Amino acid sequence: MRQASIRDVAKLAGVSTATVARVLRGTTPVSDALRERVEDAVAKLGYVPNAVARSLSRGRTQLLGLLVADISNPFFGEVARGLEDAAVAGGYQVLVGSSDLNPERERAVLAAFESRTVDGVALTSSTADSSTLRKLTASGMPMVFIDRRPADVAGPAVLCDNEAAARRAVQYLIGLGHTDLAMISGPRTMATAAQRLAGFRAACAEAGLSIRPECVREGYLGIEGGSKAMRRVLELDTPPTAVFSFNNLLGVGALSATREMGVEVPGEVSLLTFDDMTLFPFVDPPVTAIAQPAYQMGTEAARLLLDALANPAAEQPKDIVLPSDFRIRSSCAAPPPRP
Amino acid sequence: MRQASIRDVAKLAGVSTATVARVLRGTTPVSDALRERVEDAVAKLGYVPNAVARSLSRGRTQLLGLLVADISNPFFGEVARGLEDAAVAGGYQVLVGSSDLNPERERAVLAAFESRTVDGVALTSSTADSSTLRKLTASGMPMVFIDRRPADVAGPAVLCDNEAAARRAVQYLIGLGHTDLAMISGPRTMATAAQRLAGFRAACAEAGLSIRPECVREGYLGIEGGSKAMRRVLELDTPPTAVFSFNNLLGVGALSATREMGVEVPGEVSLLTFDDMTLFPFVDPPVTAIAQPAYQMGTEAARLLLDALANPAAEQPKDIVLPSDFRIRSSCAAPPPRP
């Protein structure tokens, strides 16, 4: 049997479809008698309003699109959860899409969002060329960036204090006595990579430390990339005594490289990474990390989107910069004495 | 300016909307002349078909709903990624909803899926009473269960060989010399908990080992729950020498309890858990775990759903049981000599 429609309910209750709609939405007043009849009919038929029809009619889908690099990365998982919680609280659902930072796949996801007329889009770590994005915003679709923002595209962003956090963390390393540091960075084109690298450089510079060019590696994102980059750094004739990693996956890769090479942490190298992970406290040694408030980044992004939707006239809100949390554990120590 | 509609394209190209639809879908042949005019018009207007209208008209949304306990749990993240990849490959998108195993929230998610008329639903670790689910399936919505299935509800499931895997793992523990084992299990109502517990019991029984009642704890799901349960077990007058944990979160909790209590692993207790995590190899000590093929569980679930959608007449497919992978690391060893 076909799903009951609003017409079936109206017929059974002996009222017009408009009345049914009214009692369902509770917008306009309806007499108690009719209300009751409608409610009975709804119950009897097990009527469920069709959100697709409603969306078409209202021009609103109550859907938020979330584009992430990879929903199986715990960082994005937390962001997604934050976004979802806030979205659901506001009567929205979320459509997720993973891109693997593959521009083609990313375009496909964005195209799907547009075609489905989601009401807003949250973009995380996008690689999209700004033209694609500008076309989307131009169509009036609210958009918010999480984690980083592409150059010259409008829309607020929810960011972490990348540079400052990196700088502080590296200062800590320097305070421990390190004078020869390395960074496993991300692709130069990523704003976050640039910012964290800038923080790294700034901390070194203000301490009068110079950085060997071969000690700044642009790793391909992913555990494998981190591992390779770390290997290369550790195989230098005189390897650095401390390594700062751009993100969680690269950090895990770096860690695994030390294991495979039998290099002791923090005995021979200190290791510090952006992004915390649930198990970092239990790793051998517990990993010192800069924790981003991922969940909160998600909720803030949703809030920005919902605000924009509730108040389309409002001018563009400012970016939101959230503080990170520096969690000192045991993977960093004083450098080993040089022979 | 409003988004261009199919009518705008038709007008500009001087054809009927039907023709536009035909060249867009490439279903029915269209003369080259018209095709070209339509394509030009589409390009000129930047026309993007409205998927909502299409869904309403066709009665198909090309949407799959995925209900998980928590999208920020890496296990579910992997499942989601697998489902997404397979879904996208088949022209579908995925709508996610987290329930925290809260029945009310779960009903809300399912209701939203129904209202949005997703084409199929994948359920992971659901707590839904079967009546809710049966109503859904009764409406003809394809449904597949991941990880476990509720009692008496139709629909295929993608499962792991829970009982056998648990049994084998516990046999390993017993082979190490343990005779006094404990299990931190999940809620008795979860089928997976029952199955893994059954495997645990079976392995003990066949080795002639008895299990102390106080050594089987039903932990509340979550790290905190695992930690509490582990504490209680370790505070026994004569604590067990090996503990088997129901899942990743409980395992992490158990591990953290040993840390806090200063209990050595595997020196004083051996620890073994269902579900692997990226960092388990790096934990101190590396955690021995039963790895479920989470990503594959997602792709298989999508395949089941897409098959059902492509072939509605087909009879109900059989469950898919995927093998788990037992990864022996260092958190298990021979029991300490009893004084």
Add this chain to the structure above:
DNA sequence: TTGTAGGCGTTATCAG
């Protein structure tokens, strides 16, 4: 307070 009816953007059926 209630009903009528047109419209949302596509698809599909049915003539030509």
Add this chain to the structure above:
DNA sequence: CTGATAACGCCTACAA
């Protein structure tokens, strides 16, 4: 091959 046109299910002026 092409064009009208009636759905799809709901919302919302507008009228009563």
